[in-house]
Amino acid sequence: MSNKILIIDDDADYVDAMSTLLTAKNYDVISAPNGEEGFKKAKKEAPSLILLDVMMTHKSEGFDIARNLKGDEATKDIPVIMITGIRKEMNLPFGFEPDSDWLPVKTVLEKPIKPDTLLKAVEENIKK
Structure with missing residues (x-):
């Protein structure tokens, strides 16, 4: 079983804080600073789970990458957890829910995330 x-x-x-937490729980952690690099790493490394931010190079980059990952044969089965502060950052009166077309992720977590919440979501969603 991979735990990447x-x-x-x-x-x-x-990223450093999440990596430290996950490494302490025996997960192998790799990272990418933007969607383009992340998509390439996902194809090359075939991780068991992706933790994806929304706002990076532009405000909707994470949404775009989630759809790209789901649409690519090499990455379509990798579970994705979206981790975002977009609701607070943009003062939105609503949150986001997974949707098979618009937001093809397993779950959405709002920043800041408590360590226990993150670890539970990882354990529930990691590809085994």
């Missing part, structure tokens, strides 16, 4: 997790997020401090 790809974190796609442009916030280096946040």
Whole structure:
């Protein structure tokens, strides 16, 4: 069983914190600072799970990458957890829910995330 997790997020401090937490739980963590690099790494590394931010190079980059991952034969079966602060950042009165067409992810978590919440979501969604 692979336990490789790809974190796609442009916030280096946040990536470091998540990596430290996940590595302590014996996950192999790799990362990419934007969607383009993340998509390439997902195809090359075939992780068991992807943690994906929304707002990176542009405000909807994570949404675009989630759809690209689902549409590619090499990455379509990799579970994705979207981790975002977009609701708070853009003062949106609503959140986001997974949708097979518009937002093809397993779950959406709002930043900031408690470590226990992240670990539970990872365990529930990682491809075994």
